[in-house]
Amino acid sequence: MIMSKTSWGAQTLVHLSVLVLVIMWTIPTAGLFISSIRDKDQLALSGWWTSLSDSQQNLMHRTEGPDSQTLVDGKYILKGNIFGAEKANDISVFGWKSRSPEAFKAGTTADMNKGQTMAVEANGDYLLTSPTEWTGSRGKRVFYKVTVPPRFTLDNYKEVLSSEGIGQSFINSLTVTIPSTVIPILMAAFAAYALAWMEFPGRFVLVAIVVGLLVVPIQMSLIPLLQLYNSIGSFFGVSPKGYLGIWLAHTGFGLPLAIYLLRNYIAGLPKEIIESARVDGANHFTVFVKIILPLSFPALASFAIFQFLWVWNDLLIAMVFLGNGEDEIVLTGRLREMLGSRGGNWEILTASAFITIIVPLCVFFSLQRYLVRGLLAGSVK
């Protein structure tokens, strides 16, 4: 009884924590996404959680100009509709002075100066009358408040992808990330096999060194690394900032963890399988390609997720090893720039941010199914 009670309690706790985690993760993401597809005027006025309800907007309209006035019954009349052809919106209040834009209810007639009147219907029809001729080149201003239905649009995305340069940065980020993920995995897989299954002197020292490298802080090695790269690069005539440099840097920073993770996994594969392959005539390379690589897929996938996310989200190394030019700036760098230059434009920031997290989400969801256990089923026992 006590046992089952504890496990019931523990299970509930686990479920609750999962629920909390899911909520904590999902709500901001959903908010970001909803914000990014809202109309930018609505976004500026209210939070994303109100996005499904109507919103009130204070707007201004300029009536038809005096050249369209007509004379009816001795009065000069200006008439038209605020919304033009589509008479969808509901006007609740209006006014003719900018100081009091909500002075009159829709449907009533407001007295203006010198006997002039202004009448605005809820559907946007307006009628201005004046005992004297309307003068000036422009129409009168009508201030009104309307109830706007929710509007969702992809315009924000169109804008950031084209004019804000997120599209180019997206490609730059991919250019950085994909090689920076693939290169260390390839190298680490070979190294991990050698460190796990090939017998050579000094192998345990090498493993110890790799473990030691795990704890070296990036910040400490960044500048020496850049200097080293530049001095070697200048010898070969490679430009000091460029994709090659950042690939190498990410590879270097990713390798210790990759080798460590993969070595532990590969060393845990059943010894008999490898021995069996060797008795069957396979050399180390064949064993690696035909047996180890397919069986290590879960470990490769989990490291790929780690490395991809880390490189994708990296700002520091990108700032050091890449320039700020249009063809080199990565998404994180671009976002940082935008925070400065377009800090008030939420529609731009949310859309850019969401584009930035789409790729990590896709990577995770496409690779997570390889994280399941059970690849070894049926091999031994």
Next chain:
Amino acid sequence: MQALKIQNVEKSFGAIKVLKGINIEIEPGQFLILVGPSGCGKSTLLNMIAGLETVSKGDIVIGDRTVTHLDPKDRDIAMVFQSYALYPNMTVSQNISFGLDIAKMPKPEQKVVVDRVAKMLQIEPLLNRKPKALSGGQRQRVAMGRALARDPSIYLFDEPLSNLDAKLRVEMRSEIKELHQREKTTIVYVTHDQIEAMTLADVIAVMKDGEVQQFGTPQEIYDNPENQFIAGFMGSPSMNFVPCELSKSDDGYELLMESAGKVTRLLVNQDIPGLAQYVGRSVVLGVRPEQITQVSEDKPDSMVMPCAVEIVEPTGPDTMVTIRLNGVKTVCRVHPTAICSPGEPMFLQFDVTKAVFFDPETELRIR
């Protein structure tokens, strides 16, 4: 020419010597079984034949080639592992043809071999399955198929049946035997199961503590064990060891045997010269359960004695009865129709013609 020659092979892990000079030779087509308790070095020896363990000293010769320091792939061997070690990412047919693929055999020929092996082992319907979709017995067959496809000069089996359930184990045992008789393959087979050793082997090497205790045919080892360990290890239920006093009689030697409060003198009707120096001293009588049988009454025979039954274990074809001789529990195999129950007396006849004697100190056979 020998198929396999193991000459003075030693293996040390640091200061620990796990194999202390092994010498074994087998002919082509022979079925050699390395048997012994856990930790006796039998699997290490097999791995050394396979090339998976280095040889510290001595030589291993396969056919006419010394392979002591060659890689496993250059030894022309195939191995069946205890855990089967199937490649989980490949189908059964890929598993079987893996070695052929590496040897660069053309695909059509590979298919012929795979089909032949699959037919031999009756695993044709399984060829496209992955190992995880197979039962234990099927995996075992695939593991054997993988070895058979290679057609090497020596097959190595490392306890291949120990992961199977009892019934399947007996089935596979006879299939392996059949396969060996049909294909005339040379096999080195490691097991700790003495029944497997007895049933399968042409020759057995009984190992203990890194040494070959005895090398011979199963019957030789069963009938003429070199020492008390081998005698006790081979045979089930194992041989009874009864310490008893040896004395000289008119016809030869007599053993003083006490059971159920009564002392009987058993006549040793064998000619064992070595016994002479043990007169008046204690020896260990080794007698197998089937050498003690029930007789109906106390006939005037020196080989019959009354005993008190302690435990009765019917096995079906025989019933095992435990009695106490000279204070030592002794198992006898009696006919199942013999009705006996614990506590009751029973008259038992001893067949001492096949009994063996051991020195109580050295545990060596007295010959």
